[in-house]
Amino acid sequence: MKKIIYYIFLTSSILTYAQKKELKQAEKLIDQEFYSEALNELNTNKDFILGSDKKYHAQYYFLNGWALKENSDYLASVISLKKSIEVEKSLRQNKYIENANILIQQAEADLVNSAIEDNKNENYKSASIKLYEAYLMNPEKDDNIDYLYFSASSAVNSQDYDTALEYYNKLKEMDYTGISSEYFVTPIDTNIEEKVSETEYNLFKNSKDYTNQRIGKTESRFPEIVKNIALIYVQKGEVDLAISAIKEARAINPDDINLLLSEADLYIKLGDRDKFKELMQIAVQKDPDNAILYYNLGVINAEQGEFDEAKKFYLKSLELNPSYTATYLNLVGLILESEGPIVEEMNKLVTSRKSSDLDRYDQLEVKRVNLYRECLPYLEKLIEIDPNNIDAVKTAKNIYYTIDDLDNFKMMNAKLKELEN
Numbered sequence: 001m002k003k004i005i006y007y008i009f010l011t012s013s014i015l016t017y018a019q020k021k022e023l024k025q026a027e028k029l030i031d032q033e034f035y036s037e038a039l040n041e042l043n044t045n046k047d048f049i050l051g052s053d054k055k056y057h058a059q060y061y062f063l064n065g066w067a068l069k070e071n072s073d074y075l076a077s078v079i080s081l082k083k084s085i086e087v088e089k090s091l092r093q094n095k096y097i098e099n100a101n102i103l104i105q106q107a108e109a110d111l112v113n114s115a116i117e118d119n120k121n122e123n124y125k126s127a128s129i130k131l132y133e134a135y136l137m138n139p140e141k142d143d144n145i146d147y148l149y150f151s152a153s154s155a156v157n158s159q160d161y162d163t164a165l166e167y168y169n170k171l172k173e174m175d176y177t178g179i180s181s182e183y184f185v186t187p188i189d190t191n192i193e194e195k196v197s198e199t200e201y202n203l204f205k206n207s208k209d210y211t212n213q214r215i216g217k218t219e220s221r222f223p224e225i226v227k228n229i230a231l232i233y234v235q236k237g238e239v240d241l242a243i244s245a246i247k248e249a250r251a252i253n254p255d256d257i258n259l260l261l262s263e264a265d266l267y268i269k270l271g272d273r274d275k276f277k278e279l280m281q282i283a284v285q286k287d288p289d290n291a292i293l294y295y296n297l298g299v300i301n302a303e304q305g306e307f308d309e310a311k312k313f314y315l316k317s318l319e320l321n322p323s324y325t326a327t328y329l330n331l332v333g334l335i336l337e338s339e340g341p342i343v344e345e346m347n348k349l350v351t352s353r354k355s356s357d358l359d360r361y362d363q364l365e366v367k368r369v370n371l372y373r374e375c376l377p378y379l380e381k382l383i384e385i386d387p388n389n390i391d392a393v394k395t396a397k398n399i400y401y402t403i404d405d406l407d408n409f410k411m412m413n414a415k416l417k418e419l420e421n
Contacts, residue, residue, distance in 0.1 A: 124158035291321035
């Protein structure tokens with residue numbers, strides 16, 4: 001019996017020695033910055049090391065996490081380092097916990113900084129993936145939930161709407177607001193309020209060199225999240241879900257003009273022009289100095305045959321933004337809509353020899369010419385703003401010809417040939 005016990009003890013000693021040897025070799029490779037080689041060493045011996053003495057498991061996971069971090073595999077690194085801490089706690093040891101926690105913090109910071117660089121370089125998909133991994137490192141922590149929010153934003157920028165929708169819905173289910181404290185102090189020497197960190201605030205709040213120390217709160221991100229969910233459904237063409245989400249978003253944030261415009265845009269896509277017009281009129285009330293809103297109201301009124309109303313809105317749009325070229329073209333087109341009935345009546349009178357009909361024809365001709373003259377100031381202004389606008393030049397050329405302004409006709413004709421060439 002003693003021989004058997006001795007044999008078992010000897011075998012155990014050999015295995016322990018082998019475990020220590022493999023782990024020491026991996027640690028040596030890490031020290032020499034051969035991280036891929038260290039990972040290969042650890043993976044090759046993983047089953048052997050984890051299949052025997054448990055007291056070496058914590059060291060294995062620690063070294064594995066360390067090498068993974070240095071190899072830029074940050075999420076896998078954190079998972080391994082947390083496993084090391086878990087094993088140590090179960091064994092009531094504390095050899096690697098402190099260093100493992102330091103490496104976890106470094107891995108998270110490195111990953112987030114890499115995502116920030118990706119966003120700066122417009123590599124939004126990579127940034128979104130990295131920020132989501134940063135969230136997964138500690139999904140219960142408020143700061144890490146922020147990473148999920150930023151990951152969704154990057155996914156939108158990369159036009160990965162399915163991923164963005166998944167993340168925004170996850171945030172919505174969490175009732176995530178992203179509200180955080182902000183700290184402000186006012187130096188007495190400058191009397192200009194400054195935003196400071198919490199640590200600085202605690203140092204300055206009792207200092208005689210600062211006054212008006214206060215703590216504020218950031219705005220909730222929840223309305224934006226619900227709004228983005230609605231906008232993504234619009235983008236995806238999922239009409240019922242989009243309408244439901246937009247109504248929910250507007251109920252949360254009724255004064256959001258962009259959300260109101262998104263709802264209006266949705267209805268125009270659905271062909272509900274009356275609802276679009278109703279929402280645009282509400283938008284104008286909320287943002288009365290927005291030239292685009294008046295332009296859109298001009299478009300929808302013109303389409304519905306309400307030309308006087310349309311003209312009024314186009315003129316208001318130009319008053320607010322005299323450089324918006326689309327308004328000029330639409331206004332000219334609207335004015336020329338009146339030409340159709342005039343020409344139609346003139347065509348009926350052209351063969352008549354009655355004195356009254358001839359007088360009526362002349363009146364209509366004057367009316368037609370006046371219509372053209374009304375258009376010219378808008379066309380001339382448009383060409384001044386946008387000299388390469390072929391449609392404007394063509395229309396001006398035709399009008400000059402019709403009203404017998406041959407000098408300007410020749411000038412527009414030459415300009416048109418130049419543009420076409």
